[in-house]
Amino acid sequence: MPAIENLGAASRTSPIFSPEEVTVIFVLGGPGAGKGTQCSNLVTDYGFEHLSAGDLLREEQNRPGSEFGEMIKTYIKEGTIVPMEVTIQLLENAMKAAMEKDGRKMFLIDGFPRKLDQAHAFERSVVPSKFTLFFDCPEDIMEKRLLNRGKTSGRADDNIESIKKRFRTFVETSMPVVKEFESQGRVVKVDATRSPEEVYQDVKEKIKAWGVEPINLKFVPA
Numbered sequence: 001m002p003a004i005e006n007l008g009a010a011s012r013t014s015p016i017f018s019p020e021e022v023t024v025i026f027v028l029g030g031p032g033a034g035k036g037t038q039c040s041n042l043v044t045d046y047g048f049e050h051l052s053a054g055d056l057l058r059e060e061q062n063r064p065g066s067e068f069g070e071m072i073k074t075y076i077k078e079g080t081i082v083p084m085e086v087t088i089q090l091l092e093n094a095m096k097a098a099m100e101k102d103g104r105k106m107f108l109i110d111g112f113p114r115k116l117d118q119a120h121a122f123e124r125s126v127v128p129s130k131f132t133l134f135f136d137c138p139e140d141i142m143e144k145r146l147l148n149r150g151k152t153s154g155r156a157d158d159n160i161e162s163i164k165k166r167f168r169t170f171v172e173t174s175m176p177v178v179k180e181f182e183s184q185g186r187v188v189k190v191d192a193t194r195s196p197e198e199v200y201q202d203v204k205e206k207i208k209a210w211g212v213e214p215i216n217l218k219f220v221p222a
């Protein structure tokens, strides 16, 4: 992953990509709702490039010499939102890298935008999203999933103190993003309380209505 060379992306006043050329689907939901799990399915069947904002931030945090490492670490531990200049630049760099590497132009942006100003800035400066896939799940279920994941994840924020803080940030800061997109008719809402297979089935049916179809990977002999 390329280093952050500058933080100019978020301040651009017009999008660098056109939505006709580049498709972005935001994937939102509370911590532990199952976003990453479902994104993996969609990558396999639809050929999306999956960009987890949290993963990109953790990578930058661990990159030797990063001037943002310590700051990112603190925000993640506290369950608060890293300033958008950093996250948007990381996302833009990752999108460009994927396009250069294998020409991929369909992106699932997982766990972003987590704040209204981030949503506005990304759509203004990078590309307007097609829609938002929202995984709806109550906190008691998410808490169980995260504590279970915490047994092996090694994540600094999969502990009960950080989880509670992440829930509060989600309700207070990230839900307004979902609400705004919902008011614009740009949210595909999925009940994430069911098994991963049932959730995925529902995702597939609902995104079909938005013209998103699986890629045909079957080999057809001549």
Ligand SMILES: Nc1ncnc2c1ncn2[C@@H]1O[C@H](COP(=O)(O)OP(=O)(O)OP(=O)(O)O)[C@@H](O)[C@H]1O
Binding pocket: 029, 030, 031, 032, 033, 034, 035, 036, 037, 038, 054, 111, 145, 146, 148, 149, 192, 193, 194, 195, 196, 197, 199
């Ligand atoms: N539908 C499901 N039912 C039960 N467990 C699930 C389901 N979906 C995911 N999980 C499990 O719950 C945990 C959290 O899932 P996942 O990492 O996909 O969530 P997430 O929304 O990406 O979380 P975060 O926002 O914290 O990164 C994982 O251990 C995963 O295996």
Ligand SMILES: O=c1ccn([C@@H]2O[C@H](COP(=O)(O)O)[C@@H](O)[C@H]2O)c(=O)[nH]1
Binding pocket: 031, 052, 053, 054, 055, 057, 075, 076, 077, 078, 079, 080, 081, 082, 083, 087, 110, 111, 112, 113, 114, 157, 166
């Ligand atoms: O856009 C983003 C995405 C994530 N963060 C920070 O990272 C952690 C972990 O995110 P996951 O999506 O659960 O991997 C999150 O709690 C935030 O602290 C962010 O600041 N901005």
